[in-house]
Amino acid sequence: xxxxxxxxxxxxxxxxxxxxxxxxxxxxxxxxxxxxxxxxxxxxxxxxxxxxxxxxxxxxxxxxxxxxxxxxxxxxxxxxxxxxxxxxxxxxxxxxxxxxxxxxxxxxxxxxxxxxxxxxxxxxxxxxxxxxxxxxxxxxxxxxxxxxxxxxxxxxxxxxxxxxxxxxxxxxxxxxxxxxxxxxxxxxxxxxxxxxxxxxxxx
Numbered sequence: 001x002x003x004x005x006x007x008x009x010x011x012x013x014x015x016x017x018x019x020x021x022x023x024x025x026x027x028x029x030x031x032x033x034x035x036x037x038x039x040x041x042x043x044x045x046x047x048x049x050x051x052x053x054x055x056x057x058x059x060x061x062x063x064x065x066x067x068x069x070x071x072x073x074x075x076x077x078x079x080x081x082x083x084x085x086x087x088x089x090x091x092x093x094x095x096x097x098x099x100x101x102x103x104x105x106x107x108x109x110x111x112x113x114x115x116x117x118x119x120x121x122x123x124x125x126x127x128x129x130x131x132x133x134x135x136x137x138x139x140x141x142x143x144x145x146x147x148x149x150x151x152x153x154x155x156x157x158x159x160x161x162x163x164x165x166x167x168x169x170x171x172x173x174x175x176x177x178x179x180x181x182x183x184x185x186x187x188x189x190x191x192x193x194x195x196x197x198x199x200x201x202x203x
């Protein structure tokens with residue numbers, strides 16, 4: 001994914017910003033490791049505080065839950081199980097039993113409880129913990145695997161990305177995890193390549 005495409009809260013989007021465009025919750029979580037296809041992936045969950053920030057920005061928590069180093073390790077293990085399971089679905093292959101067991105253990109934790117404000121416009125979460133947030137991620141993957149959309153999982157066509165996504169387009173021809181990020185980046189690269197002249201190659 002690219003750090004120059006899109007914006008975040010009125011500013012230019014940075015590489016460390018989380019990506020939620022066009023993504024299911026579980027695959028947005030997988031995207032916290034960026035540039036999976038590059039020589040050096042970029043870790044967006046670099047510190048425990050980053051996990052708390054993701055919990056809020058994803059809508060899984062009202063306030064950032066306390067996060068320890070052990071919590072961060074658990075989150076990364078779940079993330080990679082989600083990534084591998086998503087790739088297995090895209091390949092129409094059986095997921096790893098170890099990954100499924102890890103996902104099921106995470107889903108077994110009680111999720112946060114939603115509460116709607118009297119104005120019916122504001123949502124608050126109760127029981128915000130790292131385990132509750134990871135449970136919501138795991139349950140989203142389980143819901144996907146049990147649905148007809150399991151056959152619509154693909155891997156982003158940006159070779160540097162590698163994040164799974166669910167193609168819900170009518171034609172089933174979606175190529176990127178998000179047109180706003182990877183799609184725009186690939187199109188920019190193709191445009192620049194077309195404009196490159198033999199003189200440019202010589203230089």
